[in-house]
Amino acid sequence: MSMKLSVKHTVDQWFNKIVKNPALGVTVSILWLILINWIAFGWNLGNIGLIDETEPLFAEASRQMFVTGDWITPFFNGDTRFDKPALIYWCQAIAYAIIGVNEWAVRLPSAIAAFALICLAFYTIQWYFAKQDELEQVSRPNRRYKTSFIAAALMALNPETIIWARTGVSDMLLTGCMASALLCFFLGYAGKGGTGGWGLGTKGSGQRSGEEFSQSLTPNHQSQSEATSPFPNKWYLAFYVLIAGAILTKGPVGIVVPGLIVAVFLLYVGKFREVLREMRLLVGMLIILGLSVPWYALVIWRNGWNYINAFFGYHNLERFTEVVNGHSAPWYFYFLVVLLGFAPYSVYLPLSIVRLKFWQRSHWRSLERFQQFGLFAWLWFASIFGFFTVAVTKLPSYVLPLMPAAAILVALLWSDFFQDTEARQTIPVSSPTPPISPSFLQVSGWVNVVFLSFLSIALFNITHILGTDPAISNFHEQIQRTGLPVIAGVMWLVCAVLVAGLLLNRQWNQVIAINLIGFVAFLIFVLTPASFFIDRERQLPLRELSAVILQAKEPNEELIMLGFKKPSVVFYSHIHVNYLRFPQEAIEHIKNQAAKGLKPASVLLLAEQKKFLQMDLQPDDYKNLSTKGAYNLVRVPFKKNKTEKIDIS
Template identity: 30%
Template sequence: MVGSTDTLKGAANSGIAAGRFQRLMTSPWLLILVVALSFFWQLGAVPLYDLDEGAFTEATREMLASGDFITPHKDGEPRYDKPVLIYWLQAASAELFGFDEFALRLPSAIAATLWIAGLWFFVRRCLDARTATVAGLAMALSLQVSLIAKAAVADAVLNLFIALAFFEIYRYFLDPDPKTNRGFVLRAYLWMGLGFLTKGPVAVFFPLVVSFLFFLSEMGGANGGLRRWFRAVFSPLGWLVFLAVAGPWYLAIYLDDGAGFFRSFFLQHNLGRFDSAMQGHSGFPGYYLVMLPIILLPFSGWFLSLLKDLRRSWSDPLDRFLWIWFLTVLLFFSFSGTQLPHYLLYGCTPLFILMARYRERLTNGWLAFVPPLFLFAILVALPWLLETVVQVALRFDLGLKAHQVAMIGAGRFALDLHYGAAVLAGLVAMLGLMVWSRPALWSRLVLAGIIQTLVVFGVLVPKVFEVMQAPVKEAGLVAKALDMPTVVYRTSMPSFSVYREAVTPNRRPQAGDLVFLRIDKLDRLERDLPDLDRTLVYQRGPVALVMVRAPE
């Protein structure tokens, strides 16, 4: 009898503990702590990376230096790759907090935080607060979202506005009364206008296409029909809001630069990216099916658990809206000439909502934990893999360039005992979470996401950036101290100009110049300048500084 009583008490205590744990895992306070960890921790701890962060931040630096807040420039030349909003945000942050990595990345971290907040309020309205918190946790801890939240580029800002536009579209669908749903329409146009000011047509294209397909799927439903879609799409007041937000800058840059921006941005950097691969970023039709599990780490198996009930989900309007959103982005970019992992993020917000809504369907421990276990196994083996790459490349003459050999070699030594201990501890923790059977699988995966964030941003990223970008930063600081005429030679690493705090033209070197270049270009420099003396001023890892002088 006593044994039975103790057993019942033990079961009751276990149930109480399990309930407390579940309440903790669905607490908004946990979400706030995770956002701080994933988006703000280590925000300014590593140098800017090339090509992207260097290009954006150099344009911001030149904007502040010149006082020209209309036409972005990079190394003295107009930069027509992106519209202006991200430069304005970075410039404002740099003015408030100083021109450094933290300030330049801060707008992205804030935008990602607002993105989470927008998702939380939307899911709480459509479902419940606990599901909203779980969706926010999954999004904040997924690998690609946390990467762009810590990057001084436009992607976190754009994803914020795209997601907000989609949330307003669904709110408009839920409210068929024209007297009360006008605000949803106007706010959707506001977010699309801000997105258009961030990265152009993509911020309008997907909301229009997805909303059309969704309202088409709702033909005959109480809240649906294309008539409502046309009413919103051809809203004069909505387009007036859009033009009031985006129009002034587009008009200003046209008055400053003529049609040059429009030809370059719309034809080359938008239509051109879909038609052909730019900057070597080509792929294949299945590229994003391969990349999606990496983008969602450690939640790849959680996403796969949704697929078995896809047909049943199609009958629910919210599920159908979310799936149409994701599938439209996936199909469109699968057939784009230029393919980059972060493009798919435009369609990943709905996946986090679906994963949270159906979190209890995740019941297969192997499906849940094989992806993060595989990641950590690769991280543990990475020093050996780097050594193997060098040996195989040299043995079979695979054509590794000098700067690549230098980085791989430096990387092998950077991945030291501290790194090995950290990633091995992460692997053991993942195994422990896998065999810990009491909490729900989804909540263990959230803990796995926290471990992934600690290891990736606390250990891996600093090691990688120490090898790849710290030499570029050092070279820039050396060039700044020397205060000589400086040029870039056959190298595209714009963060050098950021750290040098000066425009660095890309032209043929001449006597009296300091030359920044990748080390695989040293032989070419010698062939191009046979009549000039060259003195190696700085060399570390993949880059070098060479002083060019007339022979004495």
């Protein structure tokens, strides 16, 4: 026991040393943020090819913008692409201009959006705990630093965030804009009456005057001139700019969802009218409209009702009210998405939420504004969860914007166990939530053990859970040969045992660290090798065939893709692809092309081997160019029959 206390005292002294040295505190914080974000998003970001089906659609539409200089209307494979607004395409096209047309450039906007969001969340949590220490007139650098470090790690190192931050689609950019906007709103709301500052250089012990502390830690200082200014303060201004970015990333949802969260929060705390006046809402709306509307006006001017019906009708209204593209799911779908997408920390979300006692409205309304941070995170989480549960079309990525709130909630739960040795006996009762009882945490801890154990068993038996992939022959056997299921199962089983040991020894504050370390190990030793395996078996054949197409294709020769639809071929081959679903459809199309007497008198055919065999072509009816994985690339020449008509029969 004495050894444990000695180690804890040493850690407390180390954090106090950091906080007494502002430069050291900032340096350690920056290094921590760089480390976790590089592990989560930067490492091997562009070393895996584009993933069909969705990612190449964005990549190629952005490449078309970059090549043609048309920055208004997105195109893919010769057709307009009205699925998403232009910001993600602009970001990817700019990345192409800087580092070239490659996978790194495609994914860089998503990774940067995630990195920026996590840095802002880190700052917000630092500021929140500094303000709480000021109110309680104590100094607890241990709690403040540990909680912000843990929150940033939880926000970066979870499956949902890692998947979308490493994928070149619009979801992470939307989440970055939306979640950053919400954090900026809260900083503007809660910081009324202070001045700007990082809040990392506070003194480690002793009292500080209210004026000194306020000047170094609060994000806004509303002077008399600012209070009467017609313009919003800097945090509200950032909120409006980021909302405009969200609208340019994914449309009306970029303002509807954050607006819903802010409205619910302000109504709950009884400050709706007061804060709307404070935010200079009219000016804010003009800023949002001024930044987001011009592109919409230009694209509608150029494409008319085609754009309005496709984007606003099909991709927004119908997705909320009807099932689109077969993406239906039961009402409990997002419970499973959050459980697995925020694993393994999701088991602590129920306790994190109950701990707040959010139903005690009078209590929350009586608190200082900054003390309502936990309530704000809960309403953020609940509003997004409820909104997309009501929506008929359901996809896992839709609830990505609630993951930052989930990380904040769990980090605030753990802050109760990150106390400083010197301050532990003098903590006032002004905290927005009373410390959680260890017995409640112990129950969640044992749920954690059970969850990790089930996860371990599932990974040991992953081949019985996964379906087959037609693009990978002997899929299950190949997975078993990699040894990854065994490594993953053993890894999480060890974590379950370690968590159980910590619970038996009542070392609560180390439980979350075991989960984080386990996930990092899982990412490095299982998920990354698995992604390379999937890329090698599933995507590499298509990239190799695209290279063959570039070399073999004659001018004006048509490329037909039969039986499957892989947009990555369009991106890597840089040519138009004609998608045909059925073998008979392909035969009829080739006959029609032959009858037209086109030059060159042939077509390229890229087909799954099973579909190709169903065409019943004779050996002299085609020339095999390459076979990779499950795909054949052949040239089908047009033949002349006895009546001199061009045919293939």
